[in-house]
Amino acid sequence: MNEYFKKNGGSILQKVDNVKIFSKDELKKITKNNLEVLGQGGFGKVYKGTLGDNTIVAVKTSIEVNEARKDDFTNEVIIQSQMMHNNIIKLLGCCLEVDVPMLVYEFAANGNLQDILHGDGNIPLPLHLRLDIAIESAEGLRYMHSSTNRTIRHGDVKPANILLTDKFIPKISDIGTSKLLTVDKDFTMFVVGSMGYIDQVFHKTGHLTQKSDVYSFGVVLLELISRKPTIYGENCSLIIEFQKSYDKENSGRMMFDKDIEIEEDILILEEIGRLAMECLKEKVEERPDMKE
Numbered sequence: 001m002n003e004y005f006k007k008n009g010g011s012i013l014q015k016v017d018n019v020k021i022f023s024k025d026e027l028k029k030i031t032k033n034n035l036e037v038l039g040q041g042g043f044g045k046v047y048k049g050t051l052g053d054n055t056i057v058a059v060k061t062s063i064e065v066n067e068a069r070k071d072d073f074t075n076e077v078i079i080q081s082q083m084m085h086n087n088i089i090k091l092l093g094c095c096l097e098v099d100v101p102m103l104v105y106e107f108a109a110n111g112n113l114q115d116i117l118h119g120d121g122n123i124p125l126p127l128h129l130r131l132d133i134a135i136e137s138a139e140g141l142r143y144m145h146s147s148t149n150r151t152i153r154h155g156d157v158k159p160a161n162i163l164l165t166d167k168f169i170p171k172i173s174d175i176g177t178s179k180l181l182t183v184d185k186d187f188t189m190f191v192v193g194s195m196g197y198i199d200q201v202f203h204k205t206g207h208l209t210q211k212s213d214v215y216s217f218g219v220v221l222l223e224l225i226s227r228k229p230t231i232y233g234e235n236c237s238l239i240i241e242f243q244k245s246y247d248k249e250n251s252g253r254m255m256f257d258k259d260i261e262i263e264e265d266i267l268i269l270e271e272i273g274r275l276a277m278e279c280l281k282e283k284v285e286e287r288p289d290m291k292e
Contacts, residue, residue, distance in 0.1 A: 218279025
């Protein structure tokens, strides 16, 4: 266990104020030996757990750490522990006495926005709730981009990485997916992200900027007002179909979700659609930033 602890950067992380180090035995107790699986994360399964004070948490597998990755991993944990915002998922601590480190996060009872929008549950989503999710997600990204002491880009903004609490408060998650590549760097030869959401400039050049997150957020806005995934029907592209609609009709009305397409809200939906189109502009400098 001591070998794992050292390998996973324990000597550095145990000195960090905001990071609680859980022992292997504590983690077993918290997750009841990995009894309940919440889902699949980027690097492995996510388990439900309960702390001693009855706080429910999500415990997920991180990356496998070796000597070359140790600095990246410890930096990722430190940066996440410093991000204190209501719309960013909170890192509570980690367990390092295992081969692959485990990270302990606050729990989001309603899962992710991807499943809410496109899953089988057909959960009603009135426009005011969709607006709240969009606005508060933007607040979380704005904080990441401008309110922390480092320039941070998420790199994989999508509905699957927007978690929702029992009150549907959005929490930006999976920050670490790109953090390993973007701390104090602008370029990477290994493009992270998900097809359908990746800024094409980033995809072609490896140049990840905050405007790359803006592009991805634009796609999320289209999904919120259409309730369609990025590819739907007979291989229809959400971005392309919206663009056609605005080019042809100067309106996105034919794409709006029928459940929220009431006459008194059409103006709001059109404005959101146009804002999304601004976020998706090919020229990076023409996109708004998250503050705007």
